[in-house]
Amino acid sequence: METLDLLMHGFATAATPVNLLWAFVGCMIGTAVGVLPGIGPAVAVAMLLPITVKVEATASMIFFAGIYYGAMYGGSTTAILLNTPGEAGSMVTAMEGNKMARNGRAGAALATAAIGSFVAGSIATVLVTFFAPLVARHAVRLGPPEYFMLMVLAFTTVSAVLGKSLLRGMVALLVGLALGLIGIDQITGQARYTAGMPELMDGIEVVLIAVGLFAVGEALYSVMYEGQTEETQNRLTSTHMTRQEWRRSWPAWLRATAIGFPFGTVPAGGSEIPTFLSYATEKKLSRNPQEFGTTGAIEGVAGPEAANNAAVTATLIPLLTLGIPTSNTTAILLGAFQNYGIQPGPQLFDSNAALVWALIASMYIGNVMLLILNLPLVGLWVKLLNIPKPYLYAGILVFSTLGVYGMRQSAFDLLLLYAIGLLGVLMRRFDFPAAPVVVGMILGPLAETQMRNAVAIGEGKWTIFLERPGSLGLIVVVLAVLLLPRLLRRRAARTAG
Amino acid sequence: MQTLLGAGLALLALLLAWGASAVSSEAGYGGVGPNFLPWLVSAALLVCALLCVLHALTGGLRDLQAGSGAERAHWQGFLWVSAALLLNALLITTLGFILSCALCFVLSVRGFKSAEGQLDLRLRAWVKDGLIGVAVAAPVFWMFTQLLAINLPGLTRTGWL
Numbered sequence: 001m002e003t004l005d006l007l008m009h010g011f012a013t014a015a016t017p018v019n020l021l022w023a024f025v026g027c028m029i030g031t032a033v034g035v036l037p038g039i040g041p042a043v044a045v046a047m048l049l050p051i052t053v054k055v056e057a058t059a060s061m062i063f064f065a066g067i068y069y070g071a072m073y074g075g076s077t078t079a080i081l082l083n084t085p086g087e088a089g090s091m092v093t094a095m096e097g098n099k100m101a102r103n104g105r106a107g108a109a110l111a112t113a114a115i116g117s118f119v120a121g122s123i124a125t126v127l128v129t130f131f132a133p134l135v136a137r138h139a140v141r142l143g144p145p146e147y148f149m150l151m152v153l154a155f156t157t158v159s160a161v162l163g164k165s166l167l168r169g170m171v172a173l174l175v176g177l178a179l180g181l182i183g184i185d186q187i188t189g190q191a192r193y194t195a196g197m198p199e200l201m202d203g204i205e206v207v208l209i210a211v212g213l214f215a216v217g218e219a220l221y222s223v224m225y226e227g228q229t230e231e232t233q234n235r236l237t238s239t240h241m242t243r244q245e246w247r248r249s250w251p252a253w254l255r256a257t258a259i260g261f262p263f264g265t266v267p268a269g270g271s272e273i274p275t276f277l278s279y280a281t282e283k284k285l286s287r288n289p290q291e292f293g294t295t296g297a298i299e300g301v302a303g304p305e306a307a308n309n310a311a312v313t314a315t316l317i318p319l320l321t322l323g324i325p326t327s328n329t330t331a332i333l334l335g336a337f338q339n340y341g342i343q344p345g346p347q348l349f350d351s352n353a354a355l356v357w358a359l360i361a362s363m364y365i366g367n368v369m370l371l372i373l374n375l376p377l378v379g380l381w382v383k384l385l386n387i388p389k390p391y392l393y394a395g396i397l398v399f400s401t402l403g404v405y406g407m408r409q410s411a412f413d414l415l416l417l418y419a420i421g422l423l424g425v426l427m428r429r430f431d432f433p434a435a436p437v438v439v440g441m442i443l444g445p446l447a448e449t450q451m452r453n454a455v456a457i458g459e460g461k462w463t464i465f466l467e468r469p470g471s472l473g474l475i476v477v478v479l480a481v482l483l484l485p486r487l488l489r490r491r492a493a494r495t496a497g
Numbered sequence: 498m499q500t501l502l503g504a505g506l507a508l509l510a511l512l513l514a515w516g517a518s519a520v521s522s523e524a525g526y527g528g529v530g531p532n533f534l535p536w537l538v539s540a541a542l543l544v545c546a547l548l549c550v551l552h553a554l555t556g557g558l559r560d561l562q563a564g565s566g567a568e569r570a571h572w573q574g575f576l577w578v579s580a581a582l583l584l585n586a587l588l589i590t591t592l593g594f595i596l597s598c599a600l601c602f603v604l605s606v607r608g609f610k611s612a613e614g615q616l617d618l619r620l621r622a623w624v625k626d627g628l629i630g631v632a633v634a635a636p637v638f639w640m641f642t643q644l645l646a647i648n649l650p651g652l653t654r655t656g657w658l
Contacts, residue, residue: 168549187531227571227614394603398602398633
């Protein structure tokens with residue numbers, strides 16, 4: 001089989017001592033980032049992006065992927081012990097896992113989260129191995145109109161589905177698009193919105209926006225509003241699961257993988273929906289529904305945590321095969337690829353086969369590493385939580401400086417970073433989602449190029465988008481994403497009233 | 498406050514439109530020039546901004562989940578951290594990465610301590626945090642400049658001392 005052959009080559013690359021070391025360090029940093037409140041995987045990857053200047057592409061991709069997965073594992077630890085979900089995906093884990101922890105079953109909750117993540121991650125990796133080349137093969141046939149419509153779909157879903165308000169999601173997306181406009185137009189080479197400042201000619205780095213919104217914004221928000229909040233930590237118990245807990249966990253893991261994976265593959269972004277869906281499923285199917293929300297049900301941790309990991313792994317399919325990021329972290333990863341002059345897309349599997357397969361192989365390795373790092377060592381990770389908050393955030397600010405300054409060696413960027421941090425505080429205070437900003441900024445210029453190429457193909461006629469069945473189909477999907485929830489809500493309101 | 502936010506957004510939209518008017522409409526044979534998206538974004542943002550104002554005036558933004566934490570901002574802490582970040586931006590090329598970041602570290606620690614109601618301005622605490630800041634920044638500087646050969650400003654032109 002051709003795929004297996006390529007995968008074996010990938011393993012050969014990924015298993016060299018140097019690459020194994022990068023994977024290991026990535027998993028370590030990722031877990032630490034997941035455990036520490038205040039920074040997520042997107043920011044961690046963004047802060048470390050300067051290494052792309054020096055480190056070879058395959059190694060750094062393996063490193064970043066390790067951080068991405070590691071953060072998912074670490075995130076559940078904080079969610080369960082502190083009831084502070086580091087990112088949206090662990091929100092459900094926090095609900096049920098924290099209840100378990102309060103009833104002295106923290107260990108079992110941590111174990112089912114870690115093993116569930118491993119199971120889901122591994123199955124999802126197998127699926128990525130076989131589906132990604134397939135998608136890439138079909139995606140080669142997509143033309144600019146279809147590509148543009150795919151990106152519009154990504155915009156719609158990321159701004160309409162993720163936040164609670166379509167309006168605020170749209171505003172966030174538009175701000176992102178506006179930020180993406182700054183710099184030289186890719187087709188005509190015209191400068192836009194640079195105000196004559198040479199620093200703005202190359203556009204604003206995505207890293208700057210991500211670090212500004214997520215790390216600096218978070219630090220400023222925390223110092224302004226959360227200084228007084230005291231966190232209580234649940235006691236850690238041994239990470240041992242009883243036979244009954246195993247029996248209750250594994251069907252949940254498998255169901256959740258089946259739920260999570262498809263959500264990761266479509267450009268809908270986010271892991272909230274699959275985790276909530278999985279939680280609802282487990283609650284409905286459970287023989288102990290009275291445990292949910294009271295003493296804590298193990299299925300309620302096992303399912304969502306597995307769904308989260310399956311979805312996260314699956315986001316690599318649209319990233320690698322279409323070049324469409326569906327999460328903040330994949331958006332930054334796309335930026336990392338671009339730093340190497342590599343454009344992820346259907347051709348990636350041909351033009352950079354070695355890199356892609358090494359990356360996929362490293363995911364298998366990383367999953368095993370994370371299981372080993374997390375189950376026995378969870379006590380060690382929890383010690384990280386003893387770092388006092390002032391020092392933690394001060395350290396995060398130093399690393400933010402490194403990430404942003406290291407990219408271009410420009411002090412101007414540091415001022416810009418502060419400004420974006422202020423924007424982040426405002427957005428957080430008024431409940432504007434941050435993900436659409438990043439996705440809009442990174443996909444905006446790409447979408448614009450595709451749109452203009454598409455119209456050029458249509459000789460100036462916009463009907464080109466309606467004439468091709470592929471793009472027409474995507475338009476229908478976009479309209480459905482926008483309108484269906486509204487119609488359903490209205491209908492529900494009418495039947496209720 | 499929400500109305501103000503909406504108004505700010507509207508202002509931003511107008512600024513964008515003003516910028517868009519400066520972009521040429523040179524379209525080539527495609528029919529869509531580099532000024533198309535700027536106009537589209539400013540128009541859409543203006544519509545959204547007006548909707549935000551409308552919502553703010555009629556019962557506030559919809560489905561709003563208020564930000565977590567305290568009701569009122571702790572401005573003293575904000576000023577410390579702002580000073581940390583801005584001074585870092587201004588001094589990084591003259592002081593070098595390590596000292597500038599150590600200063601940033603010390604000032605942000607002051608900010609967070611003051612937010613916790615434990616602002617410590619004694620010399621001892623400054624020195625201690627300064628040393629921790631150097632201990633955080635120095636290995637990072639060393640790793641990135643030596644192992645990865647990435648340029649970070651040293652204290653002198655030839656590197657760090």
